[in-house]
Amino acid sequence: MKYIFVSAIAMAGLLLFMVGCGHEHGEGTHTHGDETHAAHEPELAPLSFTIWTKKSELFVEFPPLVVGSTSRFAAHFSEMNSFKATEKGEVTVQLKKGEQVVEENTVAAPSSPGIFRPALSPSQAGNYQLVFILATSSFLDTITISDIMVYPDAVTAIAANTPEPAGDEISFLKEQAWRIDFAIEQVKRQPIHEVIHTSGEIQPVKGEERTVAAKSSGIVFFRSNKLQAGREISAGEMLFSISSKGLLQSNLDEKYQVAKARVERTKADFERAEELIGEQIIGQKEYERRKMEYSIAQAEFQTLANGYHTGGISATASMSGIIKNVLVNDGQFVEEGTPLVEITSNRRLLLQAEVSQSYLPKLRFVKSANFKTPYQEEVQSLDDYNGRLVSYGKVMDQGSSFIPVLFELDNLHELIPGSFVELFLLTNPIENALVVPRSALMQDYSLNYVYVQTSGESFEKREVKLGVDDGVNVQILSGISEGEWVVTKGAYQIKMASMSSTIPAHGHEH
Numbered sequence: 001m002k003y004i005f006v007s008a009i010a011m012a013g014l015l016l017f018m019v020g021c022g023h024e025h026g027e028g029t030h031t032h033g034d035e036t037h038a039a040h041e042p043e044l045a046p047l048s049f050t051i052w053t054k055k056s057e058l059f060v061e062f063p064p065l066v067v068g069s070t071s072r073f074a075a076h077f078s079e080m081n082s083f084k085a086t087e088k089g090e091v092t093v094q095l096k097k098g099e100q101v102v103e104e105n106t107v108a109a110p111s112s113p114g115i116f117r118p119a120l121s122p123s124q125a126g127n128y129q130l131v132f133i134l135a136t137s138s139f140l141d142t143i144t145i146s147d148i149m150v151y152p153d154a155v156t157a158i159a160a161n162t163p164e165p166a167g168d169e170i171s172f173l174k175e176q177a178w179r180i181d182f183a184i185e186q187v188k189r190q191p192i193h194e195v196i197h198t199s200g201e202i203q204p205v206k207g208e209e210r211t212v213a214a215k216s217s218g219i220v221f222f223r224s225n226k227l228q229a230g231r232e233i234s235a236g237e238m239l240f241s242i243s244s245k246g247l248l249q250s251n252l253d254e255k256y257q258v259a260k261a262r263v264e265r266t267k268a269d270f271e272r273a274e275e276l277i278g279e280q281i282i283g284q285k286e287y288e289r290r291k292m293e294y295s296i297a298q299a300e301f302q303t304l305a306n307g308y309h310t311g312g313i314s315a316t317a318s319m320s321g322i323i324k325n326v327l328v329n330d331g332q333f334v335e336e337g338t339p340l341v342e343i344t345s346n347r348r349l350l351l352q353a354e355v356s357q358s359y360l361p362k363l364r365f366v367k368s369a370n371f372k373t374p375y376q377e378e379v380q381s382l383d384d385y386n387g388r389l390v391s392y393g394k395v396m397d398q399g400s401s402f403i404p405v406l407f408e409l410d411n412l413h414e415l416i417p418g419s420f421v422e423l424f425l426l427t428n429p430i431e432n433a434l435v436v437p438r439s440a441l442m443q444d445y446s447l448n449y450v451y452v453q454t455s456g457e458s459f460e461k462r463e464v465k466l467g468v469d470d471g472v473n474v475q476i477l478s479g480i481s482e483g484e485w486v487v488t489k490g491a492y493q494i495k496m497a498s499m500s501s502t503i504p505a506h507g508h509e510h
Helices: 154-160 174-179 252-278 284-305 357-363 491-499
Strands: 003-008 047-052 056-062 074-079 090-097 100-107 126-135 140-151 183-186 188-204 209-213 218-222 238-243 312-316 321-326 339-344 348-356 368-372 388-392 402-410 420-437 442-444 447-455 458-463 465-469 473-478 485-489
Touching: 047 140, 047 447, 056 126, 056 140, 074 090, 074 174, 140 154, 188 357, 188 465, 188 473, 209 312, 238 339, 252 284, 348 357, 348 368, 348 420, 357 402, 420 465, 420 485, 442 491, 447 491, 485 491
Parallel strands: none
Antiparallel strands: 003 047, 047 056, 056 074, 090 100, 090 126, 126 140, 183 485, 188 348, 188 420, 209 339, 218 238, 238 312, 321 339, 348 402, 368 420, 388 402, 420 473, 442 447, 447 458, 447 485, 465 473
16 A cells, blocks of 8 residues: 655746756755756746655655646655665656556666656646656566646646645655664554563573582682683583692592502402303302402592593583583682582573562463563564563562562573563553554653654654553554654654754755
8 A cells, every 4th residue: 555645835936847856945055966956046846745665665756747848856765674765776757648658758777876867748738647667676666646637838737736834844854864774664553462561580491500510629720711601611611620639638639549550450350250260269259249349449430530630630511501600719629519610501591570469460461571671772572582471470489579470481682691671561452552663752851752754854743642552662542643654763863853943944946
């Protein structure tokens, strides 16, 4: 569906036509490209149309079409996926009567970024369709403007187009919008949920964390000077070395040598027993005893040998993940079993909200949530993280007056466990609500307002009354209507333009 806003700008001066396009501002001149006209030359004032499609926005100005006269179009094309100027492409303008193309003109490139200047010279008066065909390397878009009159002469054209009184619109030129981070969005009706606004914390999931402990008593030595919280590690990576060298008790080197010697001795005894039992020199009972002693000695030695190297025993990462916390200092003495480091896989996380008891009746309606972290610019949806509600507390923690609500989610966008977040718990849906993105809202003291784009370079400031705010979208109770276009990026620059005494009045010369 295409939305057309038409404004016939006041006609003044003598019945002369001018070729080219420039912005007329005050007593000076402002031009598109390299064409300039003096501000005091008489002209037939232009018509203006703004049309949005899914692919592009066309803002075009041109003088009323008159038989025998050449009318030059100032066709401003913006791409809807970026709201930037169409810098490359071909534009064809057609004057059609039904399916018949009466006049046609093509320009192979814009005269300046985003601005194309085709021209038509109609030969017969009547009611026509004006068609613009934009062809770029990535898409083709066709835009039709119906009920375009071709007048038999300029006098008839002036009589048919009565000037409209100037309003309180704010002028913000296409060239200005193309230079900034600018976006608009159409006002639509859609469901929005009632919200419980609270705070919460991102936590690791139990079972997604591991603790590496000391396998022996000794002095801890870090294997890397980059062993710190937040570092990514791989399973089996060596993290610490624990040395008991020089200690009177728990001397691992001594234990290792003793265990090794015992293994060698019991192995020799067992191998000798295998020979003797074959010759029936010893009995089965003696053979089994030597075999058991060798097995025990071998197991004890293997336990010591795992991770052992000259001067100590190694402590390695038990899984791949991120170091959550280093629990010891380099050079610290630890006992066997002392926790050394905590590792988290950081794949699944918990999001715990703390909700006032007054909301208890509404908690059974909570299905999802939106949240805002300190390190992300935009509000996030739990659905984008494969999130789900785990539970809401039936029992409160001792000493707490808040009810816990727990969600589980995938860590898809580098969330940090331990982060405190702003939370919007989504409860009962409100169907068919008129909503705008939260980014469209502006505020002056207690006044909430948005900027509505009424035509290509004209905007209105509209005060709005707000309803539900879910952190992403806001319900609008009054002030704007479905189908209008609101500014979602660049509203502050439009506000500055409205406050500037140097901003020009809207208008184009042709």
